[in-house]
Amino acid sequence: MIGVFDSGHGGLTVLHALTERLPREAFIYLGDHGNAPYGRRSESEIYDLTLAAVERLFAEGCLLVLLACNTASAIALRRLQQNWLPEVAPERRVLGVFVPMVEVLAGVSWRDGTSVPGKVSPDGMVAVFATQRTIHSGAYPFEVGLRAPRMRVVSQACPQLVAAIEAGEPEAVLRELVSGYVAEMLRQTEGRVPEAAVLGCTHYPLVAQLFAEALPGGVQLLDQPTIVADSLAEYLSRHDRFAAAPGDSGRRRFLTTGDPERVSAFASRFFGAPTSFEAA
Numbered sequence: 001m002i003g004v005f006d007s008g009h010g011g012l013t014v015l016h017a018l019t020e021r022l023p024r025e026a027f028i029y030l031g032d033h034g035n036a037p038y039g040r041r042s043e044s045e046i047y048d049l050t051l052a053a054v055e056r057l058f059a060e061g062c063l064l065v066l067l068a069c070n071t072a073s074a075i076a077l078r079r080l081q082q083n084w085l086p087e088v089a090p091e092r093r094v095l096g097v098f099v100p101m102v103e104v105l106a107g108v109s110w111r112d113g114t115s116v117p118g119k120v121s122p123d124g125m126v127a128v129f130a131t132q133r134t135i136h137s138g139a140y141p142f143e144v145g146l147r148a149p150r151m152r153v154v155s156q157a158c159p160q161l162v163a164a165i166e167a168g169e170p171e172a173v174l175r176e177l178v179s180g181y182v183a184e185m186l187r188q189t190e191g192r193v194p195e196a197a198v199l200g201c202t203h204y205p206l207v208a209q210l211f212a213e214a215l216p217g218g219v220q221l222l223d224q225p226t227i228v229a230d231s232l233a234e235y236l237s238r239h240d241r242f243a244a245a246p247g248d249s250g251r252r253r254f255l256t257t258g259d260p261e262r263v264s265a266f267a268s269r270f271f272g273a274p275t276s277f278e279a280a
Helices: 011-021 043-059 070-088 098-106 132-137 139-147 161-166 171-188 204-214 224-238 260-271
Strands: 002-006 027-031 064-067 093-096 125-130 152-157 196-199 220-222 252-256
Touching (some): 002 011, 002 043, 011 027, 011 260, 027 043, 043 064, 043 070, 064 070, 070 098, 093 098, 098 196, 098 220, 098 224, 125 132, 125 139, 125 171, 152 171, 161 171, 171 204, 196 204, 204 220
Parallel strands (some): 002 027, 002 064, 027 252, 125 152, 196 220
């Protein structure tokens, strides 16, 4: 099975896109609801929690794990890939949702530096909306800058948005928050309108329409779950040893470090279908 990890519910928006794009693959989802949210944790805490989740998914038999969490991808992925994985499990792989987004922004393959279809012109501007920890990591401007040095990345933290989405706040409250974050971003650009906007948190697709309404006309709203699903499909086409065995085709499992009953009741909003979580 392919492991999919997130700190909570948000990664279910990515899992939904994966199951739509790759219906024959087998997936096991692990939500670290017992330790969420990650956005305000230290980098060392985020790394340790992400490592523990990857180890758990490996123990479940996963050969490939996708970090469906922007914060974990931005903070922990490179260290896991470069330092931990070669020593502990060189035959297995850990991927993230961060890399596919950087590729479509910069128009450059992360793997070999070749050109790929991009979403923004090389000297354009993109806005990134994400959690405080993802923004403070500086990962998006750094990685995009390495590949598209003339591109401007405007980073906007949305510190209250995940909590409001998780709490099921009324649409009016969510709209006010989103409008405020968009206004803050535009103040940074002094009114210049970006070509595209990245919703750099897997919770944010649930309020994508509110971002679309608040952003100026003509701004592309990049759908991270779809981009990640397309990227994983391309990866599996090159590495078919990670594809599901015939007996596991289409299998789904859901694990949580939180209360399975409570998590299951809430998770369908993110996954788009009823889910039944087990205790991790």
